[in-house]
Amino acid sequence: MMEKKVCAFVYNNCKNDARVLKEAKTLANAGYQMRIIALLDKDTVPYEQRDGFEIIRVEKNPIHYRILKAIRYPFWLVKLVVLKIMGVLFQLYERIIIGKTNKTKGEDSDECLKTKLRQHQQSIKSKGLNGYYRHHWKHRKTILFLLLALTGWALPLFLVAGIIGIVFRTIYEGIRKALLVFHKPLCYYDFRSNCLKIVKKEPADFYHGHDLHALPAAVAAWRKTGGKVIYDSHELYTEISVLTPLERKVYRWYEKNIVPKVDGVITVNESIAEELSKRYQIKKPVVLMNCPVTVGEIDHTSGNLLKEKAGITENKPIILYQGAFHPNRGLQNLVKSAQYIDEAIIVFMGWGKLEEELKALVVDGGLEDKVKLIGPVPQHEVLNYTKGADVGAIPYQFIGLNNYYTSPNKLFDYINTEVAVVGSDFPELKRFIEGYEIGKTFNPESPQSIADAINYVIADPSRLQQMKENTKKAAIIYNWEEESKKLLNLYKELQNGIVV
Template sequence: MKRKKQIIVSVTNDLVADNRVHKVCTSLEEMGFGVLLVGRKLKNSQPINRSYLTHRMRLCFTKGAFFYTEYNFRLLLFLLFRKADVLLANDLDTLTANYFASKIKRVPVVYDSHEYFTEVPELIDRPRVKQFWEWLESRMLPNLKHCYTVCDSIAAVYHEKYGASFKVVRNIPVSKNRLQLIENENQPKIILYQGAVNIGRGLEQAIKAMHFIEGAQLVIAGDGDIKQQLEELVRTEKLENKVRFTGRLSIDELAELTPTADLGLSIEEDLGLNYRFALPNKLFDYIGAGVPVLVSDLPEMKAIVEKYDIGAICNSHDHKNLANAVNEALNNSDKIKTWKTNLIQTSQELTWENEAEVLKGIFAEFL
């Protein structure tokens, strides 16, 4: 019997809510790989049960330079002493360990860039830290043969900067996991934001906009650096009855929540190229659940919404203008009817089963 080729996939999160990585691991497993997903264990990490193997490391540090150094050192040791035929690094913060392990063990490394890492808002005002990540990126990316990312814009930037050829695998949901839209008759309409609760996501403005939106509740599903700050803002603005935080949800919990929404928000601010070129998981999750969307006037998201006519585009992050856009999206019955009709067809086209064909093309040569 032919031995299964083994692939080790690495991330810096605790694996619980990373839907993209879960889909990739499942597709690789279906191709015939033996998959081992490596991440980290946090104090509040939930149990996980996957069809593929997982390993979570307990680290001394949880953020900053010491965390990234410790993680990559520990990951490098792990990769060196585990059998692997292929390594898959997710994002720049895992690439260093994978890159050196690949060189030492002489096994191929594949790079999945989930975002334009060196242009994230958290690095904009930290030039020395940004310069360090850019230096690391410039030393490794030109030497990589197998790369993919989440949208055409980021792929084009990497090609222009480093001559690297990136394929595109978008964050599209699995069709068989979709739930039917749940009608909330006689209940407040749900405006949903799901994802990382970090700076530049338009969440402060969305909360303040709720002063001017009636008959609806803003649900923020996720966790992140500014969650406590946003909770304090809700108390200060006396909006406790209009804004609800769920905390971080598992993939299955989120799949139950998303279809209950009446409008899905993806209103990133134009803070650097990473957000300008954003094509987030949540946008496709809303589409897959049949939920109309409101997105920022940024090129990748705007192109999807305009192509399929599945929602509205907000041209301003001023909270009053945002409120007007939300009210229009929630109450214009003619537009809602059109969007929901189009969402049915769009969700049939934009499926992970279709998108995974690109992924399979990348990894087929390693079988």
């Protein structure tokens, strides 16, 4: 039988998107001809082959980028011509000035005048007239050379060029701000258009849209060439905190109109599946959790890499937070909780915009012995570091339904490395932490509540050990080797014409 072709779309560079890459590898290993279309950036190449599938990356060059570039180019050309004319004039002025200057020794000699004049000419070219004035106004000789350099036709030329520059910048900034209002939709449309160019040349049997911003490309390809379309909702996208009210309305309208028409829907946990089903009156989506690949990934013979990297010598329980240092993840409260924790060390393993703030909190609170921040580790090594912890923390804060329904990758990393878990008292975290008795939940807004949960877990060594043992029961079910079967089953049903 001829191989079925799958074309997936993802609106990032697809370099480290674990979910997208795992799904692609699973489908490729199952005999599907797999292709991913992603975004090209400075860290990636246009074409890549890995693990039995290909990644084609398209350049991000939406129409408003091209418009702004087209506007800038003529001005740049005019500026170049003006600078060339200025260069010729400066050479003439140099000869005139030097020719009319008596050759005297010392500071006012020909060579000294020539050198100074060239310096000021170059300064005018690089700083512009306004910058030149601001930089050199206090120096009497500078003004003299400026007046000499701007005699004759050069002065009007400078004035006209300056006025044109001011007018151009004002108009350009106005156009730029107006176009940037539509920045996101124009970028998504550009991605959609570039994807269609590729799909038209080589259509697929399945189009797999990863998240809402890549779904329009999958739907457009489906409508253009036929086949089946699958929506893979990595989160409750219409509820993410960074959306403006207008963006939220537009995305909700689009999702409401498109999702009921697609052939299959996948999402990351039960809560989001139920929410999507209720909102759009669709059959409950397939739940494909972000579980790690465990076969061959965990080296059980290695020592405690986490402890070594953090420079910990004490024999104390280690509380680990791994992942990005982003706002609204409760990281500041986790640092503050350290002052209430009896005998443990909190380790932050990752990176992000809050790193300096977290370091300052540690120093200000005198918590250097209780809190350690270490950098990220390679993706393929994460689990080997995670297994060095005793307890994994997930202190996400409530900022909307998307965060409230969270079931982050780190939850399954902890479970699959036999690490007990403490997390926010949110539905999906409670489902695992309390359902499998692998830890305790807390109020993420309260450092004291976070500390109480950690103290409860580590206070009794036998209880902590039992929680670690309980993670094994969950790990038997929640690993990629098991989860991937759901993905393959969905594709098999769609291939056989079964409505899902």
